[in-house]
Amino acid sequence: MSTDASNEVRVAAESAASRTSRTTASVAGPPPAGEDNGPRRGLSERNRPLWMLIPGGALMLIIIVVPLVLGIYMSTLNLDQYTLRRWISAPFIGVENFVEAVTTSPLLHAVWLSVSYSLLAMVVTLPLGIAAAVATQNAFKGRAVVRSIFLIPYVLPHLWSPLSGAPCSSPKASSTGGWAWSASIQDCG
Numbered sequence: 516m517s518t519d520a521s522n523e524v525r526v527a528a529e530s531a532a533s534r535t536s537r538t539t540a541s542v543a544g545p546p547p548a549g550e551d552n553g554p555r556r557g558l559s560e561r562n563r564p565l566w567m568l569i570p571g572g573a574l575m576l577i578i579i580v581v582p583l584v585l586g587i588y589m590s591t592l593n594l595d596q597y598t599l600r601r602w603i604s605a606p607f608i609g610v611e612n613f614v615e616a617v618t619t620s621p622l623l624h625a626v627w628l629s630v631s632y633s634l635l636a637m638v639v640t641l642p643l644g645i646a647a648a649v650a651t652q653n654a655f656k657g658r659a660v661v662r663s664i665f666l667i668p669y670v671l672p673h674l675w676s677p678l679s680g681a682p683c684s685s686p687k688a689s690s691t692g693g694w695a696w697s698a699s700i701q702d703c704g
Contacts, residue, residue, distance in 0.1 A: 590612055
């Protein structure tokens with residue numbers, strides 16, 4: 516055992532022993548007068564980590580919870596693509612939108628297509644991925660080249676996008692003052 520490891524073991528043992536003595540002392544009652552049982556923490560120091568959660572909680576409330584609640588409320592209003600801007604004055608219709616979505620719209624067919632495609636993709640790609648991982652696990656000549664070939668699908672879209680004239684992944688300011696997608700090779704750098 517190295518010196519650092521033995522020091523860590525000794526410190527851990529001393530810490531456990533002091534915790535045990537404090538626990539038995541707290542069960543037995545308050546410590547006798549004059550015996551110091553360590554620094555006492557005040558109420559604000561003990562709850563400091565909880566105060567540090569408030570900014571993140573407020574941000575989560577603003578970014579996630581408020582839009583979620585508004586979306587659920589708006590789903591119970593009589594809205595369509597033409598009256599969406601006037602959602603505050605739209606009439607309340609309850610679950611009628613959900614009933615219409617399930618009964619008359621092609622929603623169930625779309626859900627079935629999505630689920631079946633996902634299951635089919637999983638059934639095909641999972642065994643292929645496991646076989647590729649097992650095949651490249653052991654060291655062999657050319658293993659780095661084979662692993663690089665497996666990574667080409669991740670890199671290729673980023674290389675192909677600027678060459679094909681497809682838009683870049685970030686919007687650019689347009690000359691009209693708004694935002695527009697850049698489609699030229701020079702702007703995709």
